[in-house]
Amino acid sequence: MNNEKLQIKLSILGTDFKLYIERSEEAYYRRAEREINKIHAKYCSKYSSVKDYNKLSSMTLLHFAVNLLYERDQSNNITESLLELDNLLKPYSKD
DSSP: OTTOEEEEEEEETTEEEEEEEEGGGHHHHHHHHHHHHHHHHHHHHHTTTOOOHHHHHHHHHHHHHHHHHHHHHHHHHHHHHHHHHHHHHGGGOOO
């Protein structure tokens, strides 16, 4: 059974989390943990003069939010383009 619950421990920005997740989702959680910590480390390095940990954490959060919104917009644009193409091709279909 691949969707059984699994307890994992993640360490994100120095805070440990114990989570119960679907086994099939573990790779996503592990990848998210690595990506968040990696991007946060880049911001800490790039803005080493910023000593406010909350500000650096907020910059990390903003990074992921902007990327998520960008990806959603791109996905919506592709979907809209495919629907337009489908409408253009309907007169030529045999259905």
